Amino acid sequence: GCIYRHLILGTLLTDPMLIFEVAAEVRLEDGDGRCAGRVEVKHQGQWGSVCDDFWDMKDAAVVCRQLSCGSALKAYDKAHFGAGSGPIWIDVLHCHGNESALSDCVHSRWDQQNCNHGEDAGVTCSGFVRLVGGDSPCSGRVEIHDGDQWKTVCDSDFGPEAADVVCRELQCGVALPITGAAHFGEGVSPIWDRELQCVGNESLLVSCPKGSPRDQPCTHVNAASVTCTQYTMFRLVNGSTLCDGRVEVQVLGTWGTLCASRWDLSDAHTLCRYLGCGFAESIPRGGHFGRGTGPVWRESFHCDGTEAHPGQCPVTTLGASLCSHENDASVICSGECTPRLWAGRAPGSRQVRLVNGPGLCAGRVEIYYHHSWGTVCDDGWDLPDATVVCRQLGCGGAVEAVGSAWFGEGSGQIWLDGVNCSGAEAALWDCPVGSWGQHDCGHKEDAGVVCSEFVTLRLENSDGCSGRLQVFYNGTWGSVCSNSMTPKTVSLACKFLGCGDRGTLETHLPYGKMSGPAWLDRVECGERNNFFWQCPSTPWNPQSCDDLQDETHITCNEMPPVPKAACPNTTSCTDREKIRAVGGENGCSGRVEIWHRGSWGTVCDDSWDMQDAEVACRQLGCGPPVSALDEAAFGEGTGPIWLEQVECRGTEPSLQDCWAQPGDSGACRHKEDAAVHCSGAGEAVFPDGSQNGPRDPESQTIPAEHGSLVPSGQQPLWGWMSSGLCPQGSAAHRGISRAACIILPMTQSRALGFVPATLTSPAGGAIWVGCVKDICAPWYPHTHPLTPALLLLCSCTQDSSTNPSSR
Numbered sequence: 001g002c003i004y005r006h007l008i009l010g011t012l013l014t015d016p017m018l019i020f021e022v023a024a025e026v027r028l029e030d031g032d033g034r035c036a037g038r039v040e041v042k043h044q045g046q047w048g049s050v051c052d053d054f055w056d057m058k059d060a061a062v063v064c065r066q067l068s069c070g071s072a073l074k075a076y077d078k079a080h081f082g083a084g085s086g087p088i089w090i091d092v093l094h095c096h097g098n099e100s101a102l103s104d105c106v107h108s109r110w111d112q113q114n115c116n117h118g119e120d121a122g123v124t125c126s127g128f129v130r131l132v133g134g135d136s137p138c139s140g141r142v143e144i145h146d147g148d149q150w151k152t153v154c155d156s157d158f159g160p161e162a163a164d165v166v167c168r169e170l171q172c173g174v175a176l177p178i179t180g181a182a183h184f185g186e187g188v189s190p191i192w193d194r195e196l197q198c199v200g201n202e203s204l205l206v207s208c209p210k211g212s213p214r215d216q217p218c219t220h221v222n223a224a225s226v227t228c229t230q231y232t233m234f235r236l237v238n239g240s241t242l243c244d245g246r247v248e249v250q251v252l253g254t255w256g257t258l259c260a261s262r263w264d265l266s267d268a269h270t271l272c273r274y275l276g277c278g279f280a281e282s283i284p285r286g287g288h289f290g291r292g293t294g295p296v297w298r299e300s301f302h303c304d305g306t307e308a309h310p311g312q313c314p315v316t317t318l319g320a321s322l323c324s325h326e327n328d329a330s331v332i333c334s335g336e337c338t339p340r341l342w343a344g345r346a347p348g349s350r351q352v353r354l355v356n357g358p359g360l361c362a363g364r365v366e367i368y369y370h371h372s373w374g375t376v377c378d379d380g381w382d383l384p385d386a387t388v389v390c391r392q393l394g395c396g397g398a399v400e401a402v403g404s405a406w407f408g409e410g411s412g413q414i415w416l417d418g419v420n421c422s423g424a425e426a427a428l429w430d431c432p433v434g435s436w437g438q439h440d441c442g443h444k445e446d447a448g449v450v451c452s453e454f455v456t457l458r459l460e461n462s463d464g465c466s467g468r469l470q471v472f473y474n475g476t477w478g479s480v481c482s483n484s485m486t487p488k489t490v491s492l493a494c495k496f497l498g499c500g501d502r503g504t505l506e507t508h509l510p511y512g513k514m515s516g517p518a519w520l521d522r523v524e525c526g527e528r529n530n531f532f533w534q535c536p537s538t539p540w541n542p543q544s545c546d547d548l549q550d551e552t553h554i555t556c557n558e559m560p561p562v563p564k565a566a567c568p569n570t571t572s573c574t575d576r577e578k579i580r581a582v583g584g585e586n587g588c589s590g591r592v593e594i595w596h597r598g599s600w601g602t603v604c605d606d607s608w609d610m611q612d613a614e615v616a617c618r619q620l621g622c623g624p625p626v627s628a629l630d631e632a633a634f635g636e637g638t639g640p641i642w643l644e645q646v647e648c649r650g651t652e653p654s655l656q657d658c659w660a661q662p663g664d665s666g667a668c669r670h671k672e673d674a675a676v677h678c679s680g681a682g683e684a685v686f687p688d689g690s691q692n693g694p695r696d697p698e699s700q701t702i703p704a705e706h707g708s709l710v711p712s713g714q715q716p717l718w719g720w721m722s723s724g725l726c727p728q729g730s731a732a733h734r735g736i737s738r739a740a741c742i743i744l745p746m747t748q749s750r751a752l753g754f755v756p757a758t759l760t761s762p763a764g765g766a767i768w769v770g771c772v773k774d775i776c777a778p779w780y781p782h783t784h785p786l787t788p789a790l791l792l793l794c795s796c797t798q799d800s801s802t803n804p805s806s807r
Helices: 002-014 057-066 160-169 265-274 383-392 487-496 610-620
Strands: 026-030 036-043 046-050 072-076 088-090 122-125 129-136 139-146 149-153 225-229 231-237 244-251 254-258 280-282 330-333 351-359 362-369 372-376 398-402 413-416 448-451 456-460 466-473 476-480 503-505 518-520 553-556 579-583 589-596 599-603 625-629 641-647 659-662 675-678 716-722 725-727 739-744 766-772 775-778 791-797
Touching: 026 057, 026 122, 036 088, 057 072, 057 122, 129 160, 129 225, 160 225, 231 330, 265 280, 265 330, 351 383, 351 448, 362 413, 383 398, 383 448, 456 487, 466 518, 487 503, 487 553, 579 610, 579 675, 589 641, 610 625, 610 675
Parallel strands: 046 088, 372 413, 476 518, 599 641
Antiparallel strands: 026 036, 036 046, 036 122, 072 122, 129 139, 139 149, 139 225, 231 244, 244 254, 244 330, 280 330, 351 362, 362 372, 362 448, 398 448, 456 466, 466 476, 466 553, 503 553, 579 589, 589 599, 589 675, 625 675, 641 659, 716 791, 725 766, 739 791, 766 775
16 A cells, blocks of 8 residues: 555656646535535536545645635545535645645646545535534634634624624624624633724635734633524515515525515514614515515514514424415515614504413413503403414414413403404404403403414423424424434434433334324424524424334433423413522522423523512512522523513513513523522511511501501411512401501612512412502502502401402
């Protein structure tokens, strides 16, 4: 072998015909980006491969240098990246490794070889730029390969033009707007000390002019970050103005129309704002602006109307049916730029949403009307009513119509009662119904729905992280077939379930007839799919496969720290089961984690305050909050960050009922995990430090004009209260005649803000008792929302004759 190599190289070095006269173009094909793949050279206008005879790291290093792809990581033989086609231009190549291009190397004569495409050479280069710490190769902290090591780029040296170049070079589309630095954590590599002065039209970051070394030091707190989107441009076509028409989307340079199957007003609001066209007035159906040409994108955007760019919305493709140009999405925008509205809603518009459910298409029904969200009473609530809601949200048909606050009690107004839809209406408010806001219901009667398009995953095993992969669709669990299953698909399934970031696919399964539906096949997740639901697949079909050997069985690389909750069986999760406090001494203090889409995740501390902590402590059953903590006070969590910018009023039954942004924007990292310290498991704390309160109400000073209002022989229940939270079944339900209140300044509270204490009683539950001047009286948040300025210490006596639930 060595003698033969020396003979060949000797011939190469003495034959003048073997030197490139002009530079030959080089590219890498079928790899994971432009800096990895099969080596191909262009000769006489045609691309051909390179044989792997004597192919080594010196040859690979020259290819990486010529492509501005950093250093060579590995030289591959035996068609590692697949067999090419066409000519094999080069058999034996000899490079020293320091050449700037293959044109500086010598090689055998063109097309003179004894190889086949099973011997095609390949290479993996480091690349010049990479994104680190994100949930995909297309988002993360910016690092540059310089001097054989990776270096962090400072945010002050990196503008939006450079971000666009990075996304272009990584073949990830365009950059989304990000404000601030270190969104994806702080790096540990050296800091790159040059400024990138990109214009924005460069194809490679290495082509951007670079400034002189910086005088001022930069730290990892100021690391530059980028999030790219493959949805590179949006436009409205065939309308009368630039602000109405058929929706067309450019995906990595290719224009196509958007399918309207799940297109809704919230999506349209985000698009109109992004185009500078105000808000969405309507979304006409049925080819209103004519048929498009080219591809029809099956992606479903799940915007809430607040996003600055449609690419910031969650996107699903999994199970989407084929779509024709008869069903192109369209929108009519208001046509003028308007100030940003809370939650992106047009003035006076009515919206519907599903809240507190386990996914996008299941939850409590809420309507936005007169600038506030409210619920729907379950009187007469049935499948035709639910069908209208599901269709309105682009969530398919209705699987189940539920009442009795199945998805938790809402707050605020109850807008509709006695809804009586036929099922054919376009919107819930088109159905026969009484006057808005007129009802005889309480929030314990809030209506909810489960739609056919509600989807989630599970691994059918006791540990939740191994077993048969199943998907919940159309109200039923079914199998996922394994045909064309990629390692990336397995990885994203494990990640969604909170079971690590990779797994193994079981291949030796028995033959046999499958029982039950098999909903999906050919789930083919690629490197640029960030979430399982974005992966392309065949359309939903209960007979996607029928043999047990075709079922998907996965073992993920991590097991959950605690057993998975028995949800979602669509309706079995309670608010209490969807929250936990981690890292503290007990279940009443620690990092706040919530259950969503099959896994536990954290809450970002942006805007986290005592009102948010109040809701979290109530949901935990842990009484009033002592403090709202930020900056990962109980340690950094793992997995997803489900919520950010939480804005609770303090009266909501759960964090999921508060206004918040979804946590998938990349704006937060786990070093910003929110935490709480609650006073205890449903117990009040008193000025003397006790948790039981004084046994004798006479030991406290009661206003003389009230006298002694506690009947003889009855045990009072004491507790700190703001708006006076008294237990269900207590005499305070009847008002001042049976309750004694002591007015105390708010400054004597142990925690600032609006701090109710939850008291337990044999009757269970609780209602609110308000304070107006010196008088305690019952009130209900959905009819008389008060924010008292005083903290109350109330004595509420048990009264078995009182039945608050009869209200």
